[in-house]
Amino acid sequence: MTLEESVNLAALTKHLKLLEDKYAEIKHIMSEKYVPAQRKADLDEEMIAVLKRRDLAENLNKELQFRHHKLQIISHALTSWLKSDMSRSFQDFVEEIQKTKVLHGDHSIVEELLEIDPGKAKETEILLSCTERFDELISLGEYEKAVYFAANSPKGILQNTGTMNKLKAVGKTKGKPFPLLLFFETIFSTSQAFRHPIDAKLTLEGIKCGLSEKRLDLVVNWVTQERLTFSEEAGDVIFDYGEQDTYNKSKCLALAQIIYSECGLHKKVLLCLCKQGQIHGAMEYIQQFKFTSDDLMQLIKLCPHTELIQCLTKEWNGKPPSLSFSLVILHLFSVDMKKVGVKLLQEINKGEKDAVKHFMIKDPFCSLEKWQEVANICLQNGFDKLSNDIMSILRSQAGVTEISEEDDVVNLMQHVFW
Numbered sequence: 061m062t063l064e065e066s067v068n069l070a071a072l073t074k075h076l077k078l079l080e081d082k083y084a085e086i087k088h089i090m091s092e093k094y095v096p097a098q099r100k101a102d103l104d105e106e107m108i109a110v111l112k113r114r115d116l117a118e119n120l121n122k123e124l125q126f127r128h129h130k131l132q133i134i135s136h137a138l139t140s141w142l143k144s145d146m147s148r149s150f151q152d153f154v155e156e157i158q159k160t161k162v163l164h165g166d167h168s169i170v171e172e173l174l175e176i177d178p179g180k181a182k183e184t185e186i187l188l189s190c191t192e193r194f195d196e197l198i199s200l201g202e203y204e205k206a207v208y209f210a211a212n213s214p215k216g217i218l219q220n221t222g223t224m225n226k227l228k229a230v231g232k233t234k235g236k237p238f239p240l241l242l243f244f245e246t247i248f249s250t251s252q253a254f255r256h257p258i259d260a261k262l263t264l265e266g267i268k269c270g271l272s273e274k275r276l277d278l279v280v281n282w283v284t285q286e287r288l289t290f291s292e293e294a295g296d297v298i299f300d301y302g303e304q305d306t307y308n309k310s311k312c313l314a315l316a317q318i319i320y321s322e323c324g325l326h327k328k329v330l331l332c333l334c335k336q337g338q339i340h341g342a343m344e345y346i347q348q349f350k351f352t353s354d355d356l357m358q359l360i361k362l363c364p365h366t367e368l369i370q371c372l373t374k375e376w377n378g379k380p381p382s383l384s385f386s387l388v389i390l391h392l393f394s395v396d397m398k399k400v401g402v403k404l405l406q407e408i409n410k411g412e413k414d415a416v417k418h419f420m421i422k423d424p425f426c427s428l429e430k431w432q433e434v435a436n437i438c439l440q441n442g443f444d445k446l447s448n449d450i451m452s453i454l455r456s457q458a459g460v461t462e463i464s465e466e467d468d469v470v471n472l473m474q475h476v477f478w
Contacts, residue, residue, distance in 0.1 A: 101205070108212045115186065115214045187217050194218055195226075203230060203239040211246035219247050219258065224265060241269050241278075248282050257287040264294045271301045276308055283315050295319035295328065310336060327355060334363040343371050346382060356383055357391055364392075364400040366407065386434045393437055402441055409446045416446070417453045428454055
């Protein structure tokens with residue numbers, strides 16, 4: 061419009077009418093040629109649902125055709141048998157028909173009757189079709205659609221490591237959800253809906269992916285709510301993650317404990333309980349399952365809690381101690397865990413001589429020689445009173461005599477009591 065027309069009311073009205081007509085025309089064209097992106101997503105979901113119904117119908121049709129075919133064979137055999145003199149059994153008659161191959165040439169009747177999987181070719185066709193569609197969506201950069209398509213594929217045929225590797229190769233895209241993580245989110249949720257668990261390998265990879273993206277919240281939900289296949293490796297991954305992320309350590313230990321328990325890994329369940337500070341629960345667990353002294357010594361090495369060691373070396377619910385206190389002390393000093401050993405000695409040093417005596421008498425696993433070694437360790441680490449108490453108790457035992465170190469017959473490194 062010219063400057064003169066832009067100030068002319070009639071010209072402006074005419075131009076407005078022209079713009080309104082053009083807008084209406086463009087709007088009409090858009091309504092016919094374009095659809096909203098959300099509508100496309102809805103159509104994809106509808107297509108997946110329709111494909112599932114189609115697959116179910118085709119499988120049912122195949123099964124009915126197969127049954128019909130078998131009935132035709134049996135009917136033909138029965139008719140022929142009834143027309144005969146029936147001197148042979150029906151089973152023998154069927155076998156005779158098989159030998160002569162009068163019905164299906166090179167295909168034996170027995171093979172037809174025993175056929176159990178007539179739809180393998182159809183499954184292969186579906187797999188190829190779904191794989192092609194998935195690859196097409198990936199090539200177009202439609203990663204979210206590809207993920208949902210794979211997760212909802214018929215019978216979950218695209219829920220495998222091949223699909224996972226393709227999405228892993230895609231990597232991350234700026235401003236969009238991480239395709240690999242989205243894949244695991246989707247298949248883990250659909251596994252619960254479809255009531256079929258995800259296999260151990262995909263479960264492990266999914267947990268690794270969630271933790272690498274610092275999505276412990278997702279891993280918590282997957283482990284506690286979904287239908288997964290747990291493994292020792294999956295528990296170890298979460299356990300190790302908790303060792304690095306001290307803020308979420310307790311959550312990780314609880315999750316790892318669930319997995320270890322499902323897998324029947326009792327030693328690792330016990331370790332998780334101890335690292336969570338659930339010493340009472342750990343002691344009950346020890347009573348419930350059989351653990352060797354070597355198992356418990358290894359547990360102390362991995363989780364050297366003073367409270368745990370004290371519980372293991374004392375009576376528990378009327379049952380004798382699981383470990384010898386003196387042997388634990390000697391073991392700790394032998395494996396360079398002196399600080400833990402000293403802390404235990406400090407605790408026992410607080411008690412009176414009678415308490416130490418009671419403690420020693422209730423220790424059925426340790427010899428007198430081992431107790432003298434403990435006394436020597438006490439002396440070397442500044443616990444003179446405790447060392448003297450132990451030696452005094454040893455000397456007071458009936459029939460116990462200490463052989464002097466000055467005796468030339470005795471090795472200076474040995475202390476023998478009898």
